[in-house]
Amino acid sequence: MGVSELSQQEARLRIRVPKSDTDIVSGELWRLEALGIEERDDGDQVVLLAGFSSAHTADLAARNLGRFAVVEEFGSGDYLDFWREYATIYRAGNRIVVRPPWVHYEPVASELIIGIDPGRSFGSGSHPSTRLVLAELEQLLEGNESVLDVGCGSGILSVTAARLGATEVLGIDVDPASVEVTTKNAKSNGVGQLVTASVVAVEEVNGTYDVVVANMLAPVLRSHGPSLVGKVRPGRRLVLSGLLSPQIDQVVDACSPMQLVATRRCEADEGDWVCVTLG
Numbered sequence: 001m002g003v004s005e006l007s008q009q010e011a012r013l014r015i016r017v018p019k020s021d022t023d024i025v026s027g028e029l030w031r032l033e034a035l036g037i038e039e040r041d042d043g044d045q046v047v048l049l050a051g052f053s054s055a056h057t058a059d060l061a062a063r064n065l066g067r068f069a070v071v072e073e074f075g076s077g078d079y080l081d082f083w084r085e086y087a088t089i090y091r092a093g094n095r096i097v098v099r100p101p102w103v104h105y106e107p108v109a110s111e112l113i114i115g116i117d118p119g120r121s122f123g124s125g126s127h128p129s130t131r132l133v134l135a136e137l138e139q140l141l142e143g144n145e146s147v148l149d150v151g152c153g154s155g156i157l158s159v160t161a162a163r164l165g166a167t168e169v170l171g172i173d174v175d176p177a178s179v180e181v182t183t184k185n186a187k188s189n190g191v192g193q194l195v196t197a198s199v200v201a202v203e204e205v206n207g208t209y210d211v212v213v214a215n216m217l218a219p220v221l222r223s224h225g226p227s228l229v230g231k232v233r234p235g236r237r238l239v240l241s242g243l244l245s246p247q248i249d250q251v252v253d254a255c256s257p258m259q260l261v262a263t264r265r266c267e268a269d270e271g272d273w274v275c276v277t278l279g
Contacts, residue, residue, distance in 0.1 A: 005145040011055035013062055014070040015048045022046045023244060025067070025218050032061040049187070059161070090126045092134035096160065098125055112163060115188055117179045118154040125156040128266035129241040132275035133215050134160055136239050136264055140277075141165050145210040148172070148231050150202050150224070155182025155195065157213050161189035166211075169195045172202060208233040214240050218247040225254030229278075241275035248276060 013034075017025050020082075025048060026037055034050040041047075052058035055071055062069040079202065087100040098114045099105050107113050112277045116125055125131075137178075141147075143165035149158040152171030155178070162169050179197040186195035202224060212219060212232050221240050232238045236257055243251050245265070252260050258278040266273045 003095070008243075011052055011189050011212055012059040012072050013050045013052065013058050013065075014065060014072055015047070015050070015062075016042065017048060017064070018225065019044060019046050022048070023273065025065070028065055028244075029061065031217055031220075033057065034061070045065065046136045051145075058065060062136055066092060068214045076229070084181075090131065092131040093138035094135075096134050096138055098156065098160075112160075114156065115157050116154055116223065117181075117188070125154060128270040128273040129215055130156060132266060132273065133157055133213055133241045135212070135238055136262070136275055136277060137161055137164055137213070138213050140211055143167075146233075148202075148205060148209040148212045150212065150214040151216045151220075152182050152197060153178055154184045155197065155198070156176065157215065158182055158195050158197070159185050159189050159191060161211070161213075162186065162194040167194060168209075170205065170209075171195060171197045172200055172203075172205065174199065188266055190197070200233065202227045205231055207231075212238050214238075214242075216242045218243040218251055221251045222254040225251070225256075229255050229258050236279070237261075238278040239275065240278070243274060243276070244272045245274050246272075248274060252278065253271070 021237055029050045036051045038049040039046050049161060052061060058071045073144060087101045087103055089103060089105050091097055095111050096118055097111045101115050101117050135159060137229055141164040145166045145170040147161040147166045152158050152173045155171055157168045158171035176199055179199060182197035186192045193234040208231055212228055212235050214228055221243060229239055248254040255278055260276055261279040264275040
């Protein structure tokens with residue numbers, strides 16, 4: 001099917017990959033602006049279903065990916081909401097529980113409940129890289145800190161930082177939809193006055209912050225390394241996630257003169273994702 005024949009209706013890519021390639025291919029799909037990715041086990045392989053805003057953008061992503069993929073076209077956007085039927089809570093750190101607003105959950109007294117509605121444009125935040133950052137924020141934040149969340153998406157890191165005691169949080173993202181979703185989630189969690197969302201570029205952010213977080217793919221972290229370092233208040237912390245173990249050295253080198261002070265790794269069955277903290 002040629003590009004000219006593809007309509008502007010929602011679509012997804014169906015890609016079959018070896019299990020060992022799942023994280024790498026998923027990362028590339030997110031970079032190619034997938035709206036969401038579902039993984040389905042198929043023996044010794046995994047079927048990745050990646051949603052896109054149109055068959056045209058799905059086809060372009062398949063071409064850039066360089067792997068065989070099938071474009072499946074849909075007549076309406078209803079399928080984008082199917083995942084909500086299967087959404088559930090997930091945990092991070094010692095006490096953080098992230099809950100979709102439509103999922104009922106009875107918390108225990110020690111838990112910190114974060115309600116996040118990602119809308120249609122952002123992931124639920126359940127990815128291992130996100131949970132690693134949440135766990136690190138739980139350890140780092142003691143109260144009254146300022147936090148810069150670069151690539152804030154649904155605002156899950158921004159909102160959680162405020163709920164953990166940060167009193168000034170700025171979430172920035174290149175997607176204008178992120179501003180609306182982050183602002184909505186901040187208000188619904190009672191921290192609307194503490195969290196600001198903007199499409200300003202990281203290079204244009206004024207001032208420095210006690211904690212700067214960025215949950216993005218390794219190539220993006222490397223390219224923005226100097227800018228991220230420049231936004232960290234002297235003596236404070238830079239938290240980076242979205243990278244795999246073999247990529248640690250390259251990312252840390254891009255953030256010189258800051259040095260690696262801590263590394264978090266996900267469970268073995270969740271892939272090779274890591275979160276690094278620099279200081």
